[in-house]
Structures are given as structure tokens and as C-alpha cells.
Amino acid sequence: MGGALSLLEKWLSARELLVVGKRVTRVDSLEKALGKAMFTEDYFIDYFMGNALYVKQVLSTHPHARLKGISLPDALKGKGVRLITARDIPGENQVGYSLPDQPLLAEGKVRYHGEVVALVASTSLDDALRAVEEVRVDYEPLPYVLDPLEAMARSDVLVHEEAGSNIAFRTRVRRGSVEEGFSRAHVVVENEYRLHHQEHAYLETEAALAIPSMENGVTVIGGLQYPHLGQRIVARVLGLPSSRVKIIAPYVGGGFGGKDDEGPLTCAKAALVAYLTGKPALLVYSREESMRIHPKREAAIIRYKSGADSEGRLTAIEVTIIHDTGAYANRGPFILWRATMHASGPYIVPNAKVDGYAVYTNKVYQGSFRGFGNLSIQFAVERQMDQLAEKLGLDPVEFRLRNIVREGSHTITGQLLDHSVGVAEALKRVAEASRWRERRREIEEYNKSGGRFKRGIGVAVAWHGISTSRGVPDWSNAYVKIEQDGSVTLYTGIVEIGQGSPSSAHVQIVSELLGVTPDRVRVVHGSTDAPDAGATHASRGSSIGGIGVYMAAAVLRERLAGLASRIMGVPVEDLVFAGNKVYSRNNPDKQLQLRDLVKEAVARGVELSATGYFFLPKGRFDDSTGQGFAYPAYSYMVVVSEVEVDTLTGVVKVTRVYPGLAAGRVINPVQVEGQIEGAIAQGIGYTLMERLVFDEKGALINVNLTDYVVPSMRDMPEVAEPVYVEDLFKYGPFGAKGVGEMALIPMPASIANAVSHALGVNVTETPLTPEKVLKAMGRL
Known part of the structure; x- marks a missing residue:
């Protein structure tokens, strides 16, 4: 670990970075713009159409029922249609x-309306x-039971009899004495918050193409976020060694966490058909199937009491968190x-006293979604902070600054934040950029006019x-090799789901360290042929995933630098x-073309490939008290939102957003801006319009993008230039931390705080549909 740390620290505070931190165009931009980028279904169309089975799924029509039998009519059997059920699974x-x-x-039984009970396969769609x-x-x-509070109280209806309870998992934090803390409080605020399920609504639905191999194995091309997890699950289902299963994640048309959960299962179902039939098999979810089957953002009930002196x-x-985990735990315990x-x-x-409950119900289960359990709890936290500030007669920004974590602070789990804590500076700079105090006064003066439209800022x-x-455990792993012409090939298990980690950040890391221009770096990403780099989730694609790339490229840089030093004196x-060259800083005329240096390396026996591996240091954690090490680092986000509310219709429009980010080194500002703007759109959708509607049996009834409303360009506000605070992370590549989830997490609270400011109401539920806004105003 010592050598690895020295390599990471070497360029941590470098001031003369030539590629990292610059607005570099993604290497996949032209390919995608011209329609040449290959997604899962493209491989089927180009290479397997007419020679593969179409796979479709039979879904449960009951929320909770025993399975007594499954059969296929003889007429369809005669057409060669294959029915596959649980009893056909070889592993x-x-x-x-x-x-x-x-x-x-x-x-044995089904546990939610829409659960997959069987597969059918045919050469005819x-x-x-x-x-x-x-x-x-x-x-x-x-x-059946659909409400988590009811499910917690009942023992006569169990989603999983073997569990003995509908509580799938519990969490807790105990720090200090809340009794003593509340006795010292001058003001106390207590609320119950209810937050809703959200659909991922990615453009490309789940898809997998499985091809049986000659070695009694299978290759699967599929949309997923962690090829090596897909490999393990497919191997388990088929009863094969993992070495017989190859997974390739091509370009993926959006994930947001949903394909981290459902992607491996999609691959496993396609692989099962291909393995049993010996024929290529294609499974593509319809939009309805996708929305009925795959996990959603958790619905949460949060009871929150807080005090301030x-x-x-x-x-x-004092906080109680109840998550509707649905029919299966999936990642629910980690989300909670x-x-x-x-x-x-x-x-x-x-x-602090915090208790969490993940509760089984007979509904589609919860899963990974951008923000991963944090969006709902930060909504409650930030609504509490505004109300405490109001009771104390303090400005909301000033109140936050009095309590904000800084370097040397401890979290509620007792973890010391010893570095990389730039949130206070980010809050100050966003408040300044948004003219927070002036705008707040201006808006309050405007609202005194008594007109139909009210404005707010939050x-x-x-x-x-x-x-x-x-x-x-978390680790990073990558393989980098320099070709004999001086170009570079990078192998990483990190997946390109639109976020740009391998196609931008990883390329820039290699380019910075080896001096090769980005156009001469080829990335082989998202394959089990590449080293296991962990999942493309948890805002770790560029940051943690990039560490392995950094380590491998740094090793090659050290080798080439030593050789160049000897040759050039x-x-x-x-x-x-x-x-694409190496030169002397003090005498730029003294230089070598990189390709010539590489030729010398080949002639002198200098190895031109390297694997970069880094195991992230972590501390101990006591689950009984919720005390100890929680995360290696934190990224921080500040959002100020301005809204306009139509008091006649209840329609809320977000008019302007001021974002600020403290996420270590910004490797590519263009990429980060894209993440921020996309997250703002997703946050507006979640807060104002997106909602899943269940019927009395737990069946989703708005399973299309007509009835499930997502934001369009017309809903986008003006987004100010982001504020960046580069609070460098000692283990990140060049000090980078995660970015992808950050802007989404505070958006709902920012909007809700702005609506509360506009109308003088206490917002405790999402989504803020016109009906809910009018109800909060006493108009319904």
C-alpha cells in the first residue's frame, strides 16, 4: 500500500496539469452523434437477426399467490415455442x-404484481x-399487504414466511444523549415526511443478447452497470464456473442505478434460454415490462425531530426512517x-438517535437509483433546517453555516472528517453567486403585491x-498498455452509461500521465475481459474507478521517465x-517523440503494460451502535432554486438554479456540467411531476411515458455557471471525488424550501403536484 499511496500523492496537488481540469471533448462523442455507437440491440440486428430466439416474459397477475402450475398450449408447442420455468434452471x-x-x-409463490413467473422463446416474435x-x-x-406501516404491524400476512417478520432489515445510530440534547434546545421542530417511488425512465429499456459458446459456456452482451456481477449471477444460475461466462456491456442507454439491479437479471434470463436451447437469445423489455418489473426509488416515511439552542x-x-422495500430486499439494506x-x-x-426499517410489502421492490437512499433523507433534513432557522429568526444560509461540517468535524457516526471538506466554502460562494439575501428581500417585496403568481427562493x-x-471492500483495477506506435489502450470494467467516466475522465487521466493526446487513447470498457473495477455506481466511476487507471498509467510513466532521463540526459x-512527446521543461528543444521513446523501450526491454490496483483503506464500524467509519470521503452539493407558483392552478415552475459542488478535482468541467444539468432535470421531475400509481392490488397502472410524466426541455430552468470548490481527496485520481449523483440529492429540498418561502406553507410530501400545492394552500 505504501508504494501505491506514494504514486497517488505524487500529482495530488500538481499545479501544471495539462489535460486534467480542461474542457476535453469525449472520445465517444462523434460515434454517438453519427449513430455508429453500438447498443445491445444493434448487435442483434447486425449479426444475429434471423438466427436467434426472441425471449419474452410471463408476469404475475397477482400481488401474492401460490403457484400451482404453469403450462403452454399444445398449439404453441407445435410451433416450436419453448416454455422455461424455475424447474428448468440448471444451477x-x-x-x-x-x-x-x-x-x-x-x-413456489409470487410476491408482487408483475413478478416474472416464466420465460417463453421462439424464432417468431x-x-x-x-x-x-x-x-x-x-x-x-x-x-397481501401494500402499506409498509401495516406490514410492520402484521404477522398474519408475511411476504417471506421464513423471515418471521415483514421487517427485512434494521439500522441504527446512537450518539450522545438525545434527551439531554433536546433539554438544551431553545426551539424544536417535528414533522413526518412522505416521499414517493420514482421510475428510472431510461431511454433504452433492459436488453440482453446471449450467445452459447463452444466451451459449454455463454457470452452475453447486455445493458448493465457491473459486468463482473452479471458474470457471477449468470454463472450461479447456469451452474457454471465464472470463467465460462463472458459479459460485455456495450454503450448503455441510461442506467441511473436501475440497470445495476435489473441488468444482471436480464442477462441471466437471456443466458438461461441460450444455454438450454443452444441458440442465441435476445431479451428486450417493452416499456411496460420495464416499468412493471424493475426496482424503483424507495418510497419513504421519515419522522424527524430536531432541536437547536x-x-x-x-x-x-431523533429520526425514524421507514422504507417500503417491496417484495424483495435487493439493495434495500444498503439503501437504508x-x-x-x-x-x-x-x-x-x-x-443523535436514528432508527431505520426496510419493510417488505407486496409491491415491486426498491432498488438502486441515483442518490441511493440519500435524496429522501436530505429532503427531511433540509426542510427541518429551514423551519429551525425560521423559529430562531435566522437567515437559512447563516443557520446552516453555524452548523456546517468542516475539516476536523465528526459525523453522527463518530467519523473524523480529516480532509477534503469544502462544503462551507461552497455554500458561501453559491449564496454570493445567487445574491441570496438580496433576492430573498426582493421576492418578499414582490409577493406583497397580492398577485396570482408568487415567487420563492430556497x-x-x-x-x-x-x-x-x-x-x-472497495477497490479499483485497470490495465493499460502502450502500443508500439505510442498510442494507448486502456482496459476497465467501468461501464459507459452516458456519464462519461471511461470515455472522458479515464482518457484524461491516461493522457495527463503519459503525454499522449486523448484521440490516441482507446478505451475497452465494460467487459469481463477487463480487470474487475467494481460497479459503475455510488459516484465511483471517475473517482474510485479512475484510481486503478491512474495507478497503471503512473507505473508506465515512471518507467518511461526513467528511460527518457537516461537517453536525454x-x-x-x-x-x-x-x-505525444517528452521534453525538458528548462530546455524545450531537447525532446523525444513518444513513439521513438516507445521504440527504445521495446529495444531495451522496458515493459509497456501495467495493471493498476488500489484497495481503498476503510475503518471499523459497529452496527449495534451505528458508530465508526462510514465512507472514505464525502462529496458536497449546494443548490439555490428560484420558483414561481401559480396560486390559481397550483403549478410550480422552477425558474433559476444556482449549483455549487465540492467534489475534489474537477477532471472535465464539460462532463461535470452535463451531470449537474441532467441531475437538475431529474430532480425537477421527481419533485413536481413524476409519480407511480398503484391500484388496489399493487399493480402499476401508469406503465408508459404518456401516463408517467417526465420533464421536457420546456421545464428546464436557467442554470447558472456552477461553483466549484476543489477540496482534494487524498485517494482520488488527482484528488477527484464523485460527481454523478450530487446535484440531484438536494434539488427536491431546494424546490420545496422555495415553494414554502413563496406560499408560507409547510411542505412535507412529494411530488408537489398542482393538487397537493392547492391543498397545502387550503384551496382543495
Whole structure:
């Protein structure tokens, strides 16, 4: 670890970076703009159409029922249609992520309306679709429970009998004495918040193309966010060694976490058909299937009590978090754990009591979604902060600054924040950029006119632990080789889901260290042929995923620098690698073309390939008290939003957003701006319009993008130039931390605080649909 740390520290505070931090065009831009980028279904169209089976899924029509039998009509059998059920699985019918509670295909009973009970496959798409309608499933209906509060209280209706309870998982934090903390409080605020499910609504639905191999294995091309996880799940289902399973994630048309959960299962279902039939098999979800089957953002009930003293310092919080985890635990325990550990927000709280419950219900289960449990809890935190400030007669920004974490602060889990804590500066700079105090006064004067439209301005601050949580292992791994012409090939397991990690940030890291221009770097990403770099989630693609790239390229830089120093007679520290050449900083005329240096390396036996591996240091955590090390670092986000509310219709429009980010080194400002703007759009959608509607049996009824409303360009506000605070992370490549989830997390709270400011109402529920706004105003 010592050598690895020295390489990471070497360029941490470098001031003369030539590529990192610059507005570099993504290497995949032209390919995507010209329509040449290959997604899963493109491989089928180009290479397998007419020679593959179409796979479709038979979904449960009951929320809770025993499976008595499944059969296919003889007429369809005669057409060669194949029916595959749980009994056909050659390996293990178990795909549970955090708990072993979930089958790939329903076995014994179904637990939610839309659960996959069987697969059908045919060379004719029409016959496959007909088979879905005509497969006979014999159900014995069972009592079901849809409300998490009811599910917690009942023992007569259990989603999983073997669990003995509908509580799938519990979390807790205990710090100090909340009784003492509240006794010292000058003001106390207590609310119950209710936040809703959200659909990922990615443009490309789930898809996988499986091809049986000659070695009694299978290759799967599929849309997923962690090829090596897909490999393990497919191998388990087929009963094969992982070495017989190859997974390739091509370009993926959006993920947001949803394809981290459902992607491996999609691959496993396609692989199962290909393995059993010996033929290529294509599974593409329809939009309806996608929305009915795949996991959603958690719905949450949060009971939050907080207190502050007369000086405006937080004294205590007491929080209960209840997540509707749905039919299967999936990543629910990890989502709940993150929410629990972030329950204070980025503030110093000396006394905390937090309890979390992930509760089984007979509904589609919850799963990974951008923000991963943190969006809902930060909503509650930031609504509490505004109300405490109001009771104390303090400006909301000033109140936050009195309590904000800084270097040397401790979190509610007792973790010392010893570096990389730039949130206070980010809050100050966003307040200045937005003219916070002036705009607040101007808006309040405007609202006194008594007109139909009211305006408001709201601030929200969020933090987000980077990497996987507590002691869960996290690592980074990549392979870099320099070709004999001086170009570079990079292999990484990180997936390109639109975020740009491998196609921009990783390329810039290689380019910075080896001096090769970005156009001469080729990235092989998202394949099990590449080293296992961990999942493309948790805002770790560029940051944690980039560490392995950095380590591999740094090793090659050291080798080439040593060789160049000997050839040129220039000290290593005087060498500059840039523009496909190496030259002396003090005498630029003394230079070598990179391709010539590489030829010398080949002639002199200098190895031109390297694997970069880094195991992220983590500390201990005590689950019984919720105390200890939670995350290696935190990224921070500040958002100020301005809104206009039509008091006649209840329609809320976000008019302007001021974002600020403290996420270490900004590797590519263009990429970060794209992440921020996309997250703002997604946050507006979640807060104002997106909602999933369930019927009395737990069936989703708005399973298309007509009835499930997502924001369009017309809903986008003016977005100010982002404020960046580069609070360098000692383990990040060039000091980078995660970015992808940050802007989304505080958006709902920022909007809600602005609406509250506009109308003088207490916003405690999402989404803020016109009906809810009018109801809050007493108009309904």
C-alpha cells in the first residue's frame, strides 16, 4: 500500500496539469452523434437477426399467490415455442443481492404484481408475444399487504414466511444523549415526511443478447452497470464456473442505478434460454415490462425531530426512517444504511438517535437509483433546517453555516472528517453567486403585491459518501498498455452509461500521465475481459474507478521517465510528457517523440503494460451502535432554486438554479456540467411531476411515458455557471471525488424550501403536484 499511496500523492496537488481540469471533448462523442455507437440491440440486428430466439416474459397477475402450475398450449408447442420455468434452471434459482430471498423466476409463490413467473422463446416474435398471453398459470391467491406501516404491524400476512417478520432489515445510530440534547434546545421542530417511488425512465429499456459458446459456456452482451456481477449471477444460475461466462456491456442507454439491479437479471434470463436451447437469445423489455418489473426509488416515511439552542447550534436529532422495500430486499439494506448514516445532513450534531426499517410489502421492490437512499433523507433534513432557522429568526444560509461540517468535524457516526471538506466554502460562494439575501428581500417585496403568481427562493445542502459503505471492500483495477506506435489502450470494467467516466475522465487521466493526446487513447470498457473495477455506481466511476487507471498509467510513466532521463540526459523531475512527446521543461528543444521513446523501450526491454490496483483503506464500524467509519470521503452539493407558483392552478415552475459542488478535482468541467444539468432535470421531475400509481392490488397502472410524466426541455430552468470548490481527496485520481449523483440529492429540498418561502406553507410530501400545492394552500 505504501508504494501505491506514494504514486497517488505524487500529482495530488500538481499545479501544471495539462489535460486534467480542461474542457476535453469525449472520445465517444462523434460515434454517438453519427449513430455508429453500438447498443445491445444493434448487435442483434447486425449479426444475429434471423438466427436467434426472441425471449419474452410471463408476469404475475397477482400481488401474492401460490403457484400451482404453469403450462403452454399444445398449439404453441407445435410451433416450436419453448416454455422455461424455475424447474428448468440448471444451477441455483437465487439472485438476491443483499439477502438470499429472491429467485430469478418465481418458485413456489409470487410476491408482487408483475413478478416474472416464466420465460417463453421462439424464432417468431409474434409467436413469443402470443405465448405470453396464452401461457396458463394456476394461482392460489393469498392475502397481501401494500402499506409498509401495516406490514410492520402484521404477522398474519408475511411476504417471506421464513423471515418471521415483514421487517427485512434494521439500522441504527446512537450518539450522545438525545434527551439531554433536546433539554438544551431553545426551539424544536417535528414533522413526518412522505416521499414517493420514482421510475428510472431510461431511454433504452433492459436488453440482453446471449450467445452459447463452444466451451459449454455463454457470452452475453447486455445493458448493465457491473459486468463482473452479471458474470457471477449468470454463472450461479447456469451452474457454471465464472470463467465460462463472458459479459460485455456495450454503450448503455441510461442506467441511473436501475440497470445495476435489473441488468444482471436480464442477462441471466437471456443466458438461461441460450444455454438450454443452444441458440442465441435476445431479451428486450417493452416499456411496460420495464416499468412493471424493475426496482424503483424507495418510497419513504421519515419522522424527524430536531432541536437547536438559542445560539443557533443544533443540539439533537431523533429520526425514524421507514422504507417500503417491496417484495424483495435487493439493495434495500444498503439503501437504508446510507440514509441512516446521512440522517444529520452535512451538519455537526452532538446527540443523535436514528432508527431505520426496510419493510417488505407486496409491491415491486426498491432498488438502486441515483442518490441511493440519500435524496429522501436530505429532503427531511433540509426542510427541518429551514423551519429551525425560521423559529430562531435566522437567515437559512447563516443557520446552516453555524452548523456546517468542516475539516476536523465528526459525523453522527463518530467519523473524523480529516480532509477534503469544502462544503462551507461552497455554500458561501453559491449564496454570493445567487445574491441570496438580496433576492430573498426582493421576492418578499414582490409577493406583497397580492398577485396570482408568487415567487420563492430556497437553499439546500447535501453530502454523499463516496464509494461503498463502512467496511464493505472497495477497490479499483485497470490495465493499460502502450502500443508500439505510442498510442494507448486502456482496459476497465467501468461501464459507459452516458456519464462519461471511461470515455472522458479515464482518457484524461491516461493522457495527463503519459503525454499522449486523448484521440490516441482507446478505451475497452465494460467487459469481463477487463480487470474487475467494481460497479459503475455510488459516484465511483471517475473517482474510485479512475484510481486503478491512474495507478497503471503512473507505473508506465515512471518507467518511461526513467528511460527518457537516461537517453536525454535530463533529470526525471525536469521532464514534461505532453502532445505525444517528452521534453525538458528548462530546455524545450531537447525532446523525444513518444513513439521513438516507445521504440527504445521495446529495444531495451522496458515493459509497456501495467495493471493498476488500489484497495481503498476503510475503518471499523459497529452496527449495534451505528458508530465508526462510514465512507472514505464525502462529496458536497449546494443548490439555490428560484420558483414561481401559480396560486390559481397550483403549478410550480422552477425558474433559476444556482449549483455549487465540492467534489475534489474537477477532471472535465464539460462532463461535470452535463451531470449537474441532467441531475437538475431529474430532480425537477421527481419533485413536481413524476409519480407511480398503484391500484388496489399493487399493480402499476401508469406503465408508459404518456401516463408517467417526465420533464421536457420546456421545464428546464436557467442554470447558472456552477461553483466549484476543489477540496482534494487524498485517494482520488488527482484528488477527484464523485460527481454523478450530487446535484440531484438536494434539488427536491431546494424546490420545496422555495415553494414554502413563496406560499408560507409547510411542505412535507412529494411530488408537489398542482393538487397537493392547492391543498397545502387550503384551496382543495
